[in-house]
Amino acid sequence: MNSWLRHMMAALQAEAGREMVRLAAQRLAAALEAAGTLSLPDVARRLGTHRVTVWRWARCGRMPAVRVGHHYRVPRDIVEAMLAPVDVATDPGGQWRCPAPGCPVAYATAAALAAHLVLAHSTGAPKKGGEGEG
Numbered sequence: 001m002n003s004w005l006r007h008m009m010a011a012l013q014a015e016a017g018r019e020m021v022r023l024a025a026q027r028l029a030a031a032l033e034a035a036g037t038l039s040l041p042d043v044a045r046r047l048g049t050h051r052v053t054v055w056r057w058a059r060c061g062r063m064p065a066v067r068v069g070h071h072y073r074v075p076r077d078i079v080e081a082m083l084a085p086v087d088v089a090t091d092p093g094g095q096w097r098c099p100a101p102g103c104p105v106a107y108a109t110a111a112a113l114a115a116h117l118v119l120a121h122s123t124g125a126p127k128k129g130g131e132g133e134g
Helices: 003-034 040-047 051-060 076-083 110-121
Strands: 037-039 066-068 071-075
Touching: 003 066, 037 040, 037 076, 040 051, 040 071, 040 076, 051 071, 071 076, 076 110
Parallel strands: none
Antiparallel strands: 037 071, 066 071
């Protein structure tokens, strides 16, 4: 087989591989959207903040998010909990206290408290343990 033919076959195989990766990424994005996740621009629109701010929150862990390739996805429940009015108080140290009766946790950010409310109290079972993440 001459070198030109080998080169063309290699190029076609590489293109087929890229196409398979693209299709797999599309399927994964569709599955994540069906599972109730939002993209960071969608989260920023809902929260009324800039998309870069939301990206920074996801990157540093202030907002729970799943990284898929170069993109982050945020569970819809987390965003809805952040938008829902909750009667919370902060302690003298500025920590956000959980409003659930008997729940001793406190968090440094409102986003972390919202995640706790969704994850620990949406099923009705309070989270056991000590202080929350800071």
